[in-house]
Amino acid sequence: xxxxxxxxxLYLAHWLSPGTGVSxxxxxxxxxxxxxxSVFQCRLESVDNRQLxxxxxxxxxxxxxxxxxxxxxxxxxxxxxxxxxxxxxxYTWTDSSNGTSTSSExxxxxxxxxxxxxxxxxxxxxxxQTCRIExxxxxxxxxxxxxxxxxxxxxxxxxxxxTFNPSAEMSxxxxxxxx
Amino acid sequence: xxxxxxxxxIEWKILVLAIIILMAFAFPFQxxxxxxxxxxxxxxxxxxxxxxxxxxxxxxxxxxxPEAAASLKRHRxxxxxxxxxxxxxxxxxxxxxxxxxxxxxxxxxxTVKKLTRPLRSLSIAAEEIGKGNLIAIxxxxxxxxxxxxxxxxxxxxxxAKLREKIRIQAMETAWRDIARVMAHEIKNxxxxxxxxxxxxxxxxxNESTISPPDLAKFVNRINSQVQSLxxxxxxxxxxxxxxEPQLRNVNLYTTIxxxxxxxxxSIKTSINGDATVLIDPRLxxxxxxxxxxxxxxxxxxxxxxxxETNQQNIVLSITDNGxxxxxxxxxxxxxxxxxxKKGGTGLGLxxxxxxxxxxxxxxxxxxxxxxxxxxxxxTIIFHKELLSALKIGSEGS
Numbered sequence: 001x002x003x004x005x006x007x008x009x010l011y012l013a014h015w016l017s018p019g020t021g022v023s024x025x026x027x028x029x030x031x032x033x034x035x036x037x038s039v040f041q042c043r044l045e046s047v048d049n050r051q052l053x054x055x056x057x058x059x060x061x062x063x064x065x066x067x068x069x070x071x072x073x074x075x076x077x078x079x080x081x082x083x084x085x086x087x088x089x090x091y092t093w094t095d096s097s098n099g100t101s102t103s104s105e106x107x108x109x110x111x112x113x114x115x116x117x118x119x120x121x122x123x124x125x126x127x128x129q130t131c132r133i134e135x136x137x138x139x140x141x142x143x144x145x146x147x148x149x150x151x152x153x154x155x156x157x158x159x160x161x162x163t164f165n166p167s168a169e170m171s172x173x174x175x176x177x178x179x
Numbered sequence: 180x181x182x183x184x185x186x187x188x189i190e191w192k193i194l195v196l197a198i199i200i201l202m203a204f205a206f207p208f209q210x211x212x213x214x215x216x217x218x219x220x221x222x223x224x225x226x227x228x229x230x231x232x233x234x235x236x237x238x239x240x241x242x243x244x245p246e247a248a249a250s251l252k253r254h255r256x257x258x259x260x261x262x263x264x265x266x267x268x269x270x271x272x273x274x275x276x277x278x279x280x281x282x283x284x285x286x287x288x289x290t291v292k293k294l295t296r297p298l299r300s301l302s303i304a305a306e307e308i309g310k311g312n313l314i315a316i317x318x319x320x321x322x323x324x325x326x327x328x329x330x331x332x333x334x335x336x337x338x339a340k341l342r343e344k345i346r347i348q349a350m351e352t353a354w355r356d357i358a359r360v361m362a363h364e365i366k367n368x369x370x371x372x373x374x375x376x377x378x379x380x381x382x383x384x385n386e387s388t389i390s391p392p393d394l395a396k397f398v399n400r401i402n403s404q405v406q407s408l409x410x411x412x413x414x415x416x417x418x419x420x421x422x423e424p425q426l427r428n429v430n431l432y433t434t435i436x437x438x439x440x441x442x443x444x445s446i447k448t449s450i451n452g453d454a455t456v457l458i459d460p461r462l463x464x465x466x467x468x469x470x471x472x473x474x475x476x477x478x479x480x481x482x483x484x485x486x487e488t489n490q491q492n493i494v495l496s497i498t499d500n501g502x503x504x505x506x507x508x509x510x511x512x513x514x515x516x517x518x519x520k521k522g523g524t525g526l527g528l529x530x531x532x533x534x535x536x537x538x539x540x541x542x543x544x545x546x547x548x549x550x551x552x553x554x555x556x557x558t559i560i561f562h563k564e565l566l567s568a569l570k571i572g573s574e575g576s
Contacts, residue, residue: 051262058255086236086248142260144253149263 023155025133025162027122029173036126038166044118044135051154053110055140056084056091060149063138066120070128079138082117084110093117124166132163189298190291197287201280209272216268220261228254297324301331308335311342356516364411364524368404375400411524417465418515418526422537424459431486431495434460438467439482445475446499452486454493456561458538466534469527470497470557476520477501477555488563495559503553504546512544535559 026043033039044064056062067077078097085092090106091113107113124131136159137151152158187195232254235247297320304314313335318328375397382389389397432453439448448471474482479501487494504512504519511517513532518525528544535542540561547554 051259054255054259058259059252060256060259086252087244089236142256144249144256145260147260149260154263 023157023160025135025160027133027162027164027169029166029170030121033123038124038126038128038170040122040124040166040169042120042122042133044160048111048114049154049156052151053114055149055151055154056082056110058142059084059086059144060140060142062117062151063140065136065138067132067134067136068122069132069134070125071130072132074125080117080120082113128166130163131166132161135160188295190288190295193291194284194287198284201283205276205280209276212272213265213269217265220265224254224258229258297328301327304331304335308338313339353516360516360524361411361415365408368407368411372401372404375404414524414526414530417530418533422459422462422534424462424534424537426457426459426538428455429458429460429463430455431493434463435467435484438464438471439484442471442475446471446479446482448482448484450484450486452488454486454488456493458540458561462534462538466531466559469531473527474499474501474555476523477503479555491563493561493563495561496556497559498554498556500552501555503548503555504544506546509544509546 024045026045028041028043030039030041052062062082064080065077066080067075069075078095080093080095082091082093084090085106088106090108091110092106093104093113093116095102104113104116107116122131122133137155137157140149140151141147142149229251232247232251236244236251238244238247301316301324304316307314308331316328316332316335318325318332320328379389379397382393430453432450435448435450439446439450442448471482477499479499481500483496483498485494485496485498487496508519512519512528514525515529516525532542538561540559542560543558545556545558547556
């Protein structure tokens with residue numbers, strides 16, 4: 001029931017919003033871990049796209065590659081895929097990296113799935129001066145029609161990049177909290 | 180704008196027209212094709228199919244669920260890809276049209292150029308023929324253009340023959356004129372000489388002797404006519420011989436003044452202004468004498484000479500108040516053997532013109548009239564730049 005209501009609100013918000021058509025990466029500091037790493041909550045804004053949703057509903061997966069580069073040296077990447085299961089009409093997204101994969105819960109509404117699909121946690125190692133996040137949309141295959149779809153044309157861009165200073169982001173967050 | 184359009188070459192006009200026609204048809208056709216494609220695709224899918232497939236997927240019968248799910252997936256994928264497919268079609272059609280358009284324009288340009296090249300060659304040939312040059316027109320084209328090339332060749336040959344005929348005729352006419360003028364001019368002094376000789380003969384026959392005063396009178400008369408003949412011969416010789424000017428810097432005022440003073444009794448001359456020019460003073464004196472005598476023959480009593488210098492030229496204007504020259508004769512006076520005065524050889528002014536041109540100047544003649552008097556003006560122009568170039572050249576050598 002709760003999910004239904006949230007889904008409805010998200011749908012209406014999406015329907016009513018002017019929609020800039022330009023996506024961006026939003027970053028917010030969450031916490032420090034025991035080993036002094038910083039955890040950030042990242043979110044892809046304005047991914048809502050009617051045609052993209054239609055493709056997902058048609059069983060064509062939505063695939064993103066996330067790449068982090070710390071201090072212009074160390075690079076970490078993982079893939080996230082959002083898929084619609086035609087058998088039970090549910091949406092699931094999967095993270096895969098270095099041969100391991102984890103799946104999300106099943107969503108009955110695409111807006112709920114998309115909301116969580118666009119959110120991820122980023123752990124920045126201690127002493128990282130800069131962090132570069134690169135989100136790339138990957139082409140998908142329409143299996144039933146044996147056709148590769150260039151999703152970047154539908155999304156409107158090939159990749160999103162954001163570089164930030166973790167310490168500066170943390171202090172900005174702390175200042176906002178103090179106020 | 181209209182003049183610009185008129186001046187455009189015919190091949191460009193044809194080409195632009197072809198492009199306009201192509202665009203007028205190609206783009207509406209493209210739009211029609213795409214809209215037709217969209218409606219056809221829309222019609223090709225059954226709107227009732229999806230609810231039916233969903234029902235089947237949700238049915239408890241496990242045997243048909245996977246197949247129904249696969250069908251639903253295929254159906255949805257097709258529906259989802261239709262806009263992408265139409266976009267691809269649009270792009271393909273656009274690229275195809277663009278390629279076709281470029282190819283057609285390119286082919287049209289080559290064809291038009293090939294078609295119009297013979298016409299252009301003919302136009303150039305016509306211009307050259309007009310200038311009197313003989314042009315080899317190759318008969319490369321077939322059909323009407325080939326016929327036109329043949330006709331041009333025939334015309335060119337006939338024109339060449341006609342030109343040669345005219346040249347021969349003109350030479351014959353010129354020689355006849357020369358012979359006529361010479362015969363007339365030689366006969367004029369010969370008649371008084373003959374008459375004088377007859378008179379001497381008569382005196383000897385009747386009186387056996389001629390008194391010294393009579394003899395002196397007869398000798399003077401014959402002398403005068405012989406001088407006239409000599410003058411005539413000199414005139415012809417001057418005209419026949421190419422003038423060879425010995426150029427040097429000469430003051431115009433001091434050159435004109437003595438000539439005008441020599442003829443002061445016949446014609447009063449006023450000189451205004453002065454300039455230095457690079458001329459042959461001996462030849463220039465002959466020019467002045469010719470012009471002054473011309474004025475005296477035209478019953479002029481006053482001569483006004485103006486020397487002016489402007490940025491480019493030195494201009495010498497010589498105006499008399501003689502009987503004037505009718506406008507229809509103004510150009511003809513420069514033609515050899517053409518004379519409008521009694522006893523003239525028609526060589527004076529042509530010789531003047533040749534001398535002035537040999538000194539890198541130009542001479543023109545104008546005639547005007549007020550209520551009482553006629554005025555005839557000879558304008559001699561020496562170009563400053565040309566003079567300074569010549570001066571440098573002569574100094575260098």
